[in-house]
Amino acid sequence: METRLPSVTVHNPRQQHYHRAGFKFESGKTKLSAEQLTEDALAILHADPHIRVTENSPSELPSQRASVDTSSVGDDLALDLRDAPEELAHIIAVMYASKPDAKPNCADLTCHVQGVGEVTPSAAERDAAWKWYQENIVKVG
Template identity: 40%
Template sequence: MAKKFVLSAIASVMVTSTQPDGYRRAGFALKQGQNDLPVDQLTEKSLLQLDEDPRLAVEVVSNGENPDGESNVDTGSLGPALTDIKAVDIEPAPEELAPLVALLIDGNFTDKPTCKDLTYETQGKEEGSTVKITPSAAERDAAWDWLQTQLRTESE
C-alpha cells in the first residue's frame, strides 16, 4: 500500500541521502547527508518519489493539522483500539519484534504495511555508522499479529 501524504499537514521534510552531492530525485539536487527540503516546492508525487528511493531516508514532520480539522489518522480499519495505540506497552513484545512493533505504533498504520514501510536505521558495527534494516515478511507479520493481539486484548 502506497503512503499518502497530506501536503497541507506537513511542517517539514528532511531527506538523508547516501549518494554523492548532486544526486537528483523528484526535481531536487541533493547533497550527501541531510537535506531540509522546502515544503512549498513539494508535490505529493515528488514526495512519493523521494520516499520510494532506497538510497534516501525521508522524514516527514507533521504540523498536526488537517485541512478539515480532523485527525490525520484513519481509525476505521483497526476499530476503537487505535485511539489507545500509543498506550500499548511493547515491553512484553519478543525482543526481536520490539523495533518493528514500535514502528507500527509510531506510524499509526491502519493496514498491514509493506516491509519497505518498516525499514529502519540502527547502529552499525563501526562506531558512528548506521545500517538500514528491512524486515522479512515473516518478521513484519509476526510484529503486526502481536500488535493486533495486544490491541484486541486492551479493548476487551
Template identity: 30%
Template sequence: MAKTILVTCLANSGYRRAGLAFQKGENHLEAAQLSQAQLAAIEGDHRLSIAQADPEGPVVENRLGDGLDSAEGLNLALVEDELLRPFVAVIDQLARSGELTEGKKPKVDELAFETEDDQGKAIKVKPTAAQRDAAWEVYQQLIQQPQAGAAEQAQGEG
C-alpha cells in the first residue's frame, strides 16, 4: 500500500498551499505525489498540520523524538494511545520548564517535535487539535494519580 500524508487544514475549505487546494479538516494525500518543495511549504504553514499516515495503522508511527520516550515522574506506559505519548511528554517538559501556564492547555504548535521517518530523514510532527486535547486530558489524569495514591495511602494509615 502507498504511504499517505494526513494534512489537517485549520483554514476554510479551498485554502491553497503548494499548488494544492485543501478542505477544512483532514486531507489525505499520496506521499509519492508530493515533491520535497510541496512538503516543505505545507510543513511551514501554521494553518496546516502534517502527519505521515499508514493506511494499515495509526496516523503517526510511534517514533518518539529525542527525550520523548520518557517523562520525569510520569509513567508513559499508562498512556494507552501510543500516538499520544510523545505529546504528553512534551506537555510534561513544558510544565517542568515553566513554559506552560498552570491549568491552561498548550497550543498545537507548542507540542510539535522532530523525529525521523522510515528513511531516517528528520520530520516535524505536530498534533491535531483533537490529539492535543486528548494528550492534555491524559496528562491531567497522570499528574493527579500520584496525589490520589498518596491520599488513599494516608487514609489507610489513619
C-alpha cells in the first residue's frame, strides 16, 4: 500500500523569498498539497533550519474526502535541525525520512538537491550525519 504524504504549511520568516527543494517560498506562509511533494522534498524541507514546516491535519486539507492511512503510522520521532551543520542537513533529512535502525549505506542516502542534481554522500559525510542524527533524534509519544 502506498503511503500518502501529508499536505504541509511552510513558514518563511525571512523578509525575502527563499528557495528549497524545488519550491520558492515568499515571506510568510505557503501551503503545499500532498500532490506537490515527494518524500525527498518533504525530508529536505523538514531538515532546513531556516524555515518551519507544519504537517496539516486531515481537517485542514482542502478536500474532505481525504483519508489518512493510520496503519502506516509508526513510532513518532522528532528532530530539531536548527543546530545541524548546514552541509549535512539534506543527508540528515533523508535519514529522518527513512528512520533507519542502523547506519545506512551511502547509496541509500542518495537524494536530489536542487541546482546540483542527484547527490550521494561520502562515507565521511554519512558518518558525520549519522553521529549527529543519533545524538539529536528524540522519540515522542
